[in-house]
Amino acid sequence: MHWSDITISSLKSHSIFNATYVPDAINWNILSKLETDNKFHVIPATREEEAIGIAAGIYAGGQRAAMFMQSSGFGNTVNALTQLLVAYRIPVPLFIGMRGGLGEFNEVQVPSARSIPSILDTLNIQHYAPLHVDDVEKYVNGAIELSYASRMPVAVLWYSQLVGAKRVTS
Numbered sequence: 001m002h003w004s005d006i007t008i009s010s011l012k013s014h015s016i017f018n019a020t021y022v023p024d025a026i027n028w029n030i031l032s033k034l035e036t037d038n039k040f041h042v043i044p045a046t047r048e049e050e051a052i053g054i055a056a057g058i059y060a061g062g063q064r065a066a067m068f069m070q071s072s073g074f075g076n077t078v079n080a081l082t083q084l085l086v087a088y089r090i091p092v093p094l095f096i097g098m099r100g101g102l103g104e105f106n107e108v109q110v111p112s113a114r115s116i117p118s119i120l121d122t123l124n125i126q127h128y129a130p131l132h133v134d135d136v137e138k139y140v141n142g143a144i145e146l147s148y149a150s151r152m153p154v155a156v157l158w159y160s161q162l163v164g165a166k167r168v169t170s
Helices: 003-013 028-035 048-060 071-086 109-122 133-150
Strands: 018-021 041-044 065-070 093-097 154-158
Touching (some): 003 133, 018 048, 048 065, 048 071, 065 071, 071 093, 093 133, 109 154, 133 154
Parallel strands (some): 018 065, 065 093, 093 154
16 A cells, blocks of 8 residues: 555544645645545645644644645744644654655755754654654554653654655756
8 A cells, every 4th residue: 555545544533624735746736636536635835834824723723734845844843843733732744755765856945844853852742753664553643642741843854765855846
């Protein structure tokens, strides 16, 4: 099974039927399928911190949401992560498409992606990175369960070793 299908199955099994996102190529493997599944409510946002706010509002309304973004937009989330999700103990599984790794063609993607694990550590936000399709179910299920058990955001990082490198299109 494809890593995106495993992730969708995990979302369903944990009753997460809302997904908010800022568009990116990596997570589009998941989001494009969620948009065609009538069980899911998929909500685009213009900025990453807006998507986090939407996910927090969904939680406040008694439902669950996951948030999807690309590594290049992660810097926009720090205030929303610390002053909303962490401060008020709002569980939101975060799925971050990591650019800047193996096979990256765009040099500007490298510096921001490299620092994300360290920033997450500094913010005390646990994060996991399945590198093989055989690990996706364990890591995604574990991250979702940990997020709700601890009432904290938990991140899953999608690296090119799992999802493949983004290619230049002409």
